Amino acid sequence: MNITTLTPDDNGDVDWPSADNDRRVVVTLGAFDGMHLGHQAVVRRVVELAHRHDVGSAVILFDPRPAFVHASGGSDTGSDTNNPIDTDALTGVDERLNRLEELGVEQVYVVHYTLAFASKSYIFFLGQLTGKLGMRTLVLGSDAAMGEGRKGDIKAIANLAAATGVFELDVVDDRGPGEVRIPRDWTPEAPDAPGEPADPLADASKAERRAWSKKHQAKATRAWSSSNVRYLLAHGRVREANAILGHCHAVTGEVVHGEERGRSIGFPTANLGDQVTGYLPVDGVYAGWLVDMGVADMGVAESESAGRNTTQDAPRWPAAISIGTKPTFSKTTGLHERVVEAYCITEDWLELYGHTVRVEFAGFLRPQVRFDGPDELTAELKRNVEETKRLTA
Template identity: 35%
Template sequence: MLRWTNLQEIPSGFGPSVVTLGNFDGVHRGHRALLGTVVREAALREAQAVAVTFDPPPLAVLHPDRAPVQIAGLEHRLDLMAGTGVDAVLVLEFTEALAAQTPEEFVRTVFVEALGATGVVLGSDSRFGVRNSGNIDTMRELGVTHDFAVIELHAVGETTAGERNWSSTHLRRLLGDGAVAEAAEILGRPHRVTGEVVHGHHRGRELGFPTANLGSETAGLVPADGVYAGWLERLDLPLGDPERRLPAAISVGTNPTFDDVPERTVEAHVLDRTDLNLYHEHVGVDFVARLRGNVRFDSIEELLTQIGQDVDVSRSLLFG
């Protein structure tokens, strides 16, 4: 998959293409349905399938006080988008100047002149252009002007919890509640945060349960405090390496039993392993199921007993 970060990187005369536009935060099943439609429409038209997205997201520039943490980091998003079969992704830096463009200016400059769009796939609730003044009807009018077809995609998806569309907003609520299993229904996979393994207090190793401690610069929305079963993926190792994806019990929070962890941390203990040295590795932590909330224990013995139980439950959930 081609990746561009500005219009100048797009080859002259690129196209024809079928294009879509969005933040694609999380690249959940609704997003993949949209991108899958782009791929199919591009194949029918013997065109390139292209997605246009933004970094930072528009809300982070226009209303930073209201901007939520991104569900997935940019690199993870791009990897997930590559898995949908799109041929290229254009990641535009969202600036005040870009925000000031009219819908016509944006579509003409990006879709028509840079990408040679012959088709545009757009969700029925999509907005674009200055003050979000463009919508699906605007895109149809521009399609007539610039000779491209517009394919409208209505919201799709429903979770087992009720009549809800697959949406990033609902996904954030679930992760904020620690409902990672329900979030996986929308994502189509376990939720992941990524980061570099750094030195912590080394308390886990002293207790017999060493942990990979992600630094403060994690990418992705960290779910609610608690203990989870999941996986640790060593992203620096090649795909297929048996040591790349490892089962883990994961702790999120400030560790209330001790008083020297003022900030929330994500720590993953690889099950039944004390021989790993993961410092400075780039890893992904996948959350499969929430086991419990955080508890302050009165003694180290009580803590160790509970950790042992958490490890046993994690092993059972991950391996059946």
């Protein structure tokens, strides 16, 4: 897969590379945060049409997320106080690129999303894609919209395609099984009991659903959506989130030295540093996996040349994962700092310091609780390990 990174100028113009005049392409675009089943349906359609017509397949990938850029007034992502980190992003750009490659996409244009870029009209933007990239077909989800004021909705783009005749529009039903209701101003809330929490509306009558929605000022949201996945993870409903994603939700980070309290009671953990990529579920203990991606400063190309695929061939172990909150704030995000540590279930001694690891979440085990002493904690950790083995079998 070929990857081209593009940054708009101050006026929002992109210097698109000129495509091969002899080969047209099928294109889609978006942030694809989480790469859930709806996203996968759109991308698979791109690849399918490209193969059918013997043309290229291309994805325009926006990074950072448009929602984040608009909410922050145009601030970029970064590591200093002037560039806040997008803590609501489900996945980093590398994770999304890996998923796109697995789906068979030939070309990805990673476009740095800015407000100036967003201010361009959809007609101008689509003209660039047909004239520069050679777009023959545009594939979009059912409620997609683009351009200044999101005026380029499905109806408007369909009319433009019919009027010009230079490209076709192909619309994919990416909504999933209907809609769900999500409280308008929700905040992360840890379950108060062990086990994966159930959907509070699972067995509710229509009247009970209406009452719940009114009480929580809930809004209708597509079942297959990044917003729904984020909401589920923030309430410990990992298995429901994973069902929408079509894969386990994961975060990545570098293993650093911790306080080594786990080692003192026979449960040594891999502690992730402050720079964690991916959306952290609500505080609690989880079952999942830890995947060793190799030395942290090894790039993707070096990793592959060393004979390790970044997702499939890397060493992995079942793991009991703990997420907890420190009583301090991060200067970068303004949020409470989070601690992620994973106990790998293996007889081998693992030396992971300085390695980048991927922590995958399979299910919620229990909330964070305070124990009276090491014996009580050790007994609970043993139970967590057995439950992890069951969930990851």
